[in-house]
Structures are given as structure tokens and as C-alpha cells.
Amino acid sequence: MNIHQFDVVVVGAGGAGLMAGLYASRGAKTAVISKLYPTRSHTGAAQGGVAAALGNLEGDNPDWHTYDTVKGSDYLGDQDAIEFMCHEAPQAVIELENYGLPFDRTPDGRISQRPFGGHTNNETGKPVRRACHAADRTGHMILQTLYQQCLKNKVNFFDEYQVLDFIIVNGKAAGVVAVELATGELHTFHAKAIIFATGGHGRIFEVTSNAYAYTGDGAAILLRHGLPLQDMEFFQFHPTGIYKLGILITEGVRGEGGILINGKGERFMPKYAPTIKDLASRDVVSRAIYTEIREGRGVNGQNYVYLDVRPESVIKYAALDGRTNPDGTPYIVTGEQILKKLPDIIDFCRVYLGVDPLTQMMPIQPTAHYTMGGIPTNKYGEVVIDDKNTVLPGLYAAGECACVSVHGGNRLGCNSLLDIIVFGKHAGLKAAEYAKTADFEKLPDDAEAGSRSAFEALRNGSGKENAFDIGTEMKKVMFDDVGIYRNEKGMAEALEKVRALKERFKGVRVTDTGKIFNTELLNAWELGNMLEVAEVITVSALNRKESRGGHSREDCPNRDDKNWLKHTLVRKQNGEIKIDYKPVTITKYQPKERVY
Amino acid sequence: MQVTLKIFRYNPEVDKTFRYETYTLEAVETDRILDLLEKVKGYNDGTLSFRRSCAHGVCGSDAMRVNGRNYLACKVLVRDVGDKITVEPLLGLKVVKDLIVDMEPFFDNYKKVLPYFINDSPLPADGKERLQSPEQRARFDETTKCILCAACTTSCPSFWSSDDYLGPAALVTAHRFIFDSRDEAAAERMHIVSETSGVARCHTVFNCTMACPREIQITKAIGELKMAMITGKIE
Ligand SMILES: Cc1cc2nc3c(=O)[nH]c(=O)nc-3n(C[C@H](O)[C@H](O)[C@H](O)COP(=O)(O)OP(=O)(O)OC[C@H]3O[C@@H](n4cnc5c(N)ncnc54)[C@H](O)[C@@H]3O)c2cc1C
Ligand code: SF4
Ligand code: FES
Numbered sequence: 019m020n021i022h023q024f025d026v027v028v029v030g031a032g033g034a035g036l037m038a039g040l041y042a043s044r045g046a047k048t049a050v051i052s053k054l055y056p057t058r059s060h061t062g063a064a065q066g067g068v069a070a071a072l073g074n075l076e077g078d079n080p081d082w083h084t085y086d087t088v089k090g091s092d093y094l095g096d097q098d099a100i101e102f103m104c105h106e107a108p109q110a111v112i113e114l115e116n117y118g119l120p121f122d123r124t125p126d127g128r129i130s131q132r133p134f135g136g137h138t139n140n141e142t143g144k145p146v147r148r149a150c151h152a153a154d155r156t157g158h159m160i161l162q163t164l165y166q167q168c169l170k171n172k173v174n175f176f177d178e179y180q181v182l183d184f185i186i187v188n189g190k191a192a193g194v195v196a197v198e199l200a201t202g203e204l205h206t207f208h209a210k211a212i213i214f215a216t217g218g219h220g221r222i223f224e225v226t227s228n229a230y231a232y233t234g235d236g237a238a239i240l241l242r243h244g245l246p247l248q249d250m251e252f253f254q255f256h257p258t259g260i261y262k263l264g265i266l267i268t269e270g271v272r273g274e275g276g277i278l279i280n281g282k283g284e285r286f287m288p289k290y291a292p293t294i295k296d297l298a299s300r301d302v303v304s305r306a307i308y309t310e311i312r313e314g315r316g317v318n319g320q321n322y323v324y325l326d327v328r329p330e331s332v333i334k335y336a337a338l339d340g341r342t343n344p345d346g347t348p349y350i351v352t353g354e355q356i357l358k359k360l361p362d363i364i365d366f367c368r369v370y371l372g373v374d375p376l377t378q379m380m381p382i383q384p385t386a387h388y389t390m391g392g393i394p395t396n397k398y399g400e401v402v403i404d405d406k407n408t409v410l411p412g413l414y415a416a417g418e419c420a421c422v423s424v425h426g427g428n429r430l431g432c433n434s435l436l437d438i439i440v441f442g443k444h445a446g447l448k449a450a451e452y453a454k455t456a457d458f459e460k461l462p463d464d465a466e467a468g469s470r471s472a473f474e475a476l477r478n479g480s481g482k483e484n485a486f487d488i489g490t491e492m493k494k495v496m497f498d499d500v501g502i503y504r505n506e507k508g509m510a511e512a513l514e515k516v517r518a519l520k521e522r523f524k525g526v527r528v529t530d531t532g533k534i535f536n537t538e539l540l541n542a543w544e545l546g547n548m549l550e551v552a553e554v555i556t557v558s559a560l561n562r563k564e565s566r567g568g569h570s571r572e573d574c575p576n577r578d579d580k581n582w583l584k585h586t587l588v589r590k591q592n593g594e595i596k597i598d599y600k601p602v603t604i605t606k607y608q609p610k611e612r613v614y
Numbered sequence: 615m616q617v618t619l620k621i622f623r624y625n626p627e628v629d630k631t632f633r634y635e636t637y638t639l640e641a642v643e644t645d646r647i648l649d650l651l652e653k654v655k656g657y658n659d660g661t662l663s664f665r666r667s668c669a670h671g672v673c674g675s676d677a678m679r680v681n682g683r684n685y686l687a688c689k690v691l692v693r694d695v696g697d698k699i700t701v702e703p704l705l706g707l708k709v710v711k712d713l714i715v716d717m718e719p720f721f722d723n724y725k726k727v728l729p730y731f732i733n734d735s736p737l738p739a740d741g742k743e744r745l746q747s748p749e750q751r752a753r754f755d756e757t758t759k760c761i762l763c764a765a766c767t768t769s770c771p772s773f774w775s776s777d778d779y780l781g782p783a784a785l786v787t788a789h790r791f792i793f794d795s796r797d798e799a800a801a802e803r804m805h806i807v808s809e810t811s812g813v814a815r816c817h818t819v820f821n822c823t824m825a826c827p828r829e830i831q832i833t834k835a836i837g838e839l840k841m842a843m844i845t846g847k848i849e
Contacts, residue, residue, distance in 0.1 A: 056719070057674065128743060
């Protein structure tokens, strides 16, 4: 057996995991384990920016940011946690700059900011410049910078090790089991504190902006141990994915003045969000696009509309909207400026679509994007396991796999990069502090048994079923029936289908019998996780009989605060799915109708 | 349309030497080569191994040779390479299995150039960001784009002949910090890239620039490092 001992083990090396690793390693012996080489993590794909009320270009403050986030969450976010995050935001972003992150700059040398969906000046209701950006590769720069700082601080990395199981002893975290991809060997990491930072699970949907690695490993591992997941029915569909491919076109395009156009050549967002129009919250814009398509106003009768960022269109609509520069002059842009601000987006369109956004409109459709639900935690990243927020000693979670909840029913753009740095930091701090006084739990005799038998099952299936087919069918049914619009009948059928797929999955047999980079085995194991997660999402969504944020039910179209202003906790016990609830923390902002 | 996909195969647990396997499959012009590899893995041979994650050219996982040239498999489409497609692992790094190579020597070189921001001066007293003008920021914009995919380094004849040459990617990283007005370790880094394993080994073959999926002007960046070495000035 390969046994390693660390005070703190971080699972995942995206923004959340690296931030946690950086902070934990200052106070405790820490290891960061990642199935991908750290710089391959999905944080690197984030484009638009990270939100913080720095007020570098116009008046802004953390309270406005707090209110916008509460409203964006459709009042399902916990207001104490949201306030905490938004008030920590300016310092967190400054910290990144101090680590060397190359933010774009204002003429006076400060961090540059752009407008982003749902972020407003609370006095005028107009969009505010709050997203701090490094061109359209902000996430790339965060990931690189944090990884580099970890190297500088000599953090211990286990790259290309995939965690398969969590070890819990006497109700406390005791370690994790991982497989080393290059050798196929199992390793046990014995630890006092474990921080999960494994990212989301968008790969369960057919059209998605998410990486192949987004298979919900962390969530599924904890679910198998009977631990709860929170608000799993809430998943964000981003309005603008490249048609069919799902590759994300950042909201920053609309932040720079881009607008949505339907098949009849009309700008349609003013109908749905008269004040902030194309920069309304994501759930609102996704539904608007979908409604246009359903009512026959897609382009050429197809499932897509256009996103238009051609300079002449931007100038025209900016004038109509009364948008000006910070100094009050008319908002004018050139193709060259757009290229400079959105180089990657332009490149994606040219490469994948053969479309040049400076002269042509981009065909887009909503794409599965962000996991709002996840492993329940408090604002220090401690995992909590019931409606009373009881902490599981030694277990932490941060980033997209966690649910604090700061995003509630719908995440605002740029708040996730903020979430990962704020809560990654606090999880790291808390874990190191805990490790100072806690003892190591004794490892069970065969800590690796669970992982070994999971692999054996995949190697010994009948071979009647093809894993690729099962995955494809799952993605389709989840996108069609548990997607942007949902209803009882569709979801009930989806649940049946997912359960049938889970049965069929038992007939999968991995053909690769080797140890070295057995990616077939790992892909199959990940598919198992996705099916697990798809099932609890569907059950939670069926259960919530209202519409809120990203959860839109045609058969229950209204938000119902009387019955449903509460978090869902879903867990599996003896193979049965059980649902509990937890109250939402409301401090300053009483729920009201959400109009943009 | 039908395409033939000829793939380099090597599994050290069973094969004594490498071989090629050819698959014929249905594809459309806009399929990524990565999509085709996924299909082969899903339906023809589950043992086929390659790295991938983001699937849109930003994570750097899947650099490989397609028809003899380095690409990211997720950023090259059938319409770019035609219907007879040969896929092979990167050159100059040891093949671990099929299209997966050992990236350690590559990352070791990266780590040699002090790939992190260094500034030990006190932080601004107002608790805010360090200032940098848009012009100063633009000076190193190009080299911040690197995703460490290794397409450049593994297309370089100097690296093929010896992996103690830092290689273009490590030099790109050095450039990113040396030309950042806020960083204070330029002299140390200049010293590192001026050693025999550094910029002197670049013979301006331009393979790296051609190979870079992020379209970084690598040869130009290396040229700027050479110029700084000669003049002793960083501007
Ligand atoms: C295209 C795109 C654009 C986005 N743009 C923005 C934006 O502009 N602003 C914003 O705020 N947010 C944005 N987001 C969202 C944001 O980027 C993510 O939510 C955030 O980066 C997630 O960070 P993370 O650290 O939680 O996870 P990740 O960065 O995905 O890291 C997950 C880590 O876990 C590891 N891992 C997973 N499973 C295992 C396992 N079993 N064993 C070991 N390791 C494991 C992975 O290797 C990886 O290192 C965007 C997302 C996408 C997809
Ligand atoms: S410089 Fe370009 S080719 Fe080289 S590693 Fe970086 S992104 Fe890849
Ligand atoms: S899979 Fe990320 S670069 Fe190709």
C-alpha cells in the first residue's frame, strides 16, 4: 500500500483548490491532489471577469454587490454568506493583483472593470462596471497566477492522481483514496482535514460549456457516503453558447455592448427586461431566447438566435440605450478595440464556426454552464450535514462543487471566480487551523477496498452495454427534460430513463485491462458519478413545485415563497433518496418580485 | 463524409514497439479531431488513450501531431486537415501510452525560469493594487496567453536534440515576467535565460511560432530576450 500523511489534503487544483492549498500550506503540511495537471483545470476557461466593487471607474460599493447577488439568486442565497463574500471581494481581487495577476488597466493604472449581467448601480438600476478583467481570459490568468504562487511557496502537488473515495472514521474526515494515472496504483492519503474543490458536473448535459473533467466526482463520492447535497435542482444555463458546440461566449460580449437578435432581425431583450435588457440575469436571458425560439422566431426556424457585436450595431444600440463612456461622451467602438477586449471569443468563432464576429453575427443557443448546488458548507468552507448546519469535523469544500450558498437559484456572472478565491481561502485557513489541534484518526484496515471493488465491477460487467451510448442518452434526456424549462411529466420520464441507464450501466465492461493511463476505466467511473448526480438532480427538481432562478417549471410558473423559500438537502440512504430542507438565511433583504 | 484516421498506438504493457491503427469513420467538416478520437475510443477501441479536458483550446491538454504538424486536437477541424488524417504523439517527449507523452521534462524546464511573480517591496500603503499603465501592461500581453501545451517546444529541433534546452515555452514564461513592470526579478531570470541552455540555442527556425495554438509570436518574444541580453536593457 502507498500511504501518505498530510495535515491537510486538498482535492482539486482549480482556483478554489489552489487558493485553499496556498493558505493551508502556510499553517499545515498540505498536499494538493488533482486528476488534471493543475493548469488544465476548468478555472482556466473562465473568460469575462471576477466581480468586486472596487469602484475604479464609477461609483460602486459592496452593499450594492450584495443586493444584486441576493436578487440574482432569486432570494435563495444565504444573505449572511453573500454579504461576507461581497465585502471580502475588493481585498481578494487586490490580493490577486499583488500576486502578479495581469489585470487590464484603466488609464490611471488601476484594475479595469466592465459591466456584467445582473450587476447594477442600485440607485439608477443601470449596469455598473464591476467585473475585473484580464482580456477575455480572466480565469486563465487566475489559474496561472495561483499555480505559480503555489510553486513559489513549494506546495506539494500530486498531479494526475484521481481521488476515488473519501475515508470517514468516527464521524470525522480521515483521508482519501486516489489512483495514480501513470501507474494505476492506488494511494491512500491519511489526513486530518480534507478539502474538496473538484468543480461542477455540467457534462451530464448534451450542450455544455463545461470540460470533459466536469463529472461531479466530489459530489458523487460524498453522496455514496450518505452525506447530503444541497439545491441540486439549480443548474445554470448560460444564454450564449456557440450553436451546437456549447462553447461559451462570455457575457462580457454583451458587457461591451453586444445585443441579441432573433430570426426576424429584432432585438428582443427589451421585451423581457426593459431596464437592463441584454444584461439581465442569465436565467432570464436564457428563458427569453428559448421563448423566442419556441414561438418560431429562431433563425431559419432552427434552435438558435444571433449575438451581434459588430461595431456598427454596438454603436447604434448604445446610442438608443443612452449608454455613454465614464466621462459622458458617446459610446463608440471600433473593430480593433473589440478584438483587443475579446480576442479569444473572436478566435473561437473564427475557428469553430468560420464566422467573423466583427463583420457577422454569431449563432448562439443556451448552454449548460454552472452547478449552483453541491456540497453544503458554511461561510468558512466547513461541510455541514443537516438542517441545523452541523459540521462534519475535518471536511471542507470550496468552489463550484460547494454550495455555501451564495448563488442560490441563479449565479451572477463573475461571482464564481469570486467565490473560488474567497471561499478557497477560508476553507484553507479553517482546515489548517483545525489540523493544529485535531489528531489523525486511525485508518481502517482496508481503506482502499471501496475503490478496488468499484473498479472490479467496471472490469467484470457483462459487456452487453456501451458506456459511450449510455452517456449520450443521459446527456440528451437531461438537456431536453431537466434543462431550461421543466415540467412534471418530462422530469418523471427523465427520472425513469436515468434509472434505466443506471441499470444498464451495470452491463458496461471496460476492455482496457492495463494499469498505465487506463482512461477507459476512469471515464467509466466518471460516468457512474454523472448518473448518480443526474438522478439526484432530477429527484430534487421534481420535488420543488415552483419556479425560481434556474429552475423553471412550466407547470408551476411562479415563485412560491410561502412553501419553497428553503434549501433542498438530498441524500441517499440504503439506496433510497431522501429529501430534507434547510431554512434560507435572510438578513437585510426581504424577498420581492424580481424584475430587471 | 468518410474519413480515415490513422493513429499511432503504443501500450507499453503489451506492445514491444509502436504501430499504427487505421479507422474509417463518418464525420462532418466541422468535427474536431478530438471528437473523432472520442468516437474511436467509444466505439472502436476503448483502450485508445489521450489527454483532454476543455475541448476548446484553452487548457493545453491535447497537443499532438496531426498530419505531421503540432495542433491541439480540439482546435483543429476535419476541414483544416482533409479526410486522410494521421494522428501521432508529440515529438521529443517519451511516449507513455498512445498519444500520451511524459510531460515532466517540459514542466521541469518551465520551473527553471522562476515562473512566478516576484516583488518583495512593500505593498502600496493604501492597501490597493500596484499601479501599471495600459502601455506597461500591453508590453507583455502576448506572453500571458500561454497554456503550457508544449506544441512549441516539441516542434523545436534544438529541443529534440537535447531537452536541457529550456525551450520556447519556458522562454515565453520568462518573457511574461521579465517585461512585467511590476516584477523585480528580471535580472535573475535574464541570467537564467542567458546561460548555454537558454536563448542561445534558438536558431530562429520559427517552428514554435507556427505551432502555437494561441498564436503567440514566440520567436519575436525570444528575440526580445536576446536583445535584452545584448543591450542589458529591458524596454
Ligand atoms: C467557459 C466558462 C467560462 C466561465 N467564465 C466565468 C467568468 O467569467 N466569471 C466567473 O466568475 N466564473 C466563470 N465561470 C465559472 C468558473 O470558471 C468556475 O465555476 C470556477 O472556475 C470553478 O473553479 P473550481 O476551482 O471550483 O473548479 P475547477 O477549476 O474546475 O477545478 C476542479 C479541480 O478538481 C480536480 N478534480 C476533479 N475531480 C477530481 C478527482 N476525482 N480527483 C482529483 N481531482 C479532481 C480537477 O483536476 C481540477 O483541478 C466560467 C466557467 C466556464 C466553463
Ligand atoms: S507558447 Fe504557445 S505553443 Fe508554447 S506552450 Fe505556450 S501556448 Fe503552447
Ligand atoms: S482539450 Fe483543452 S486544449 Fe484541447
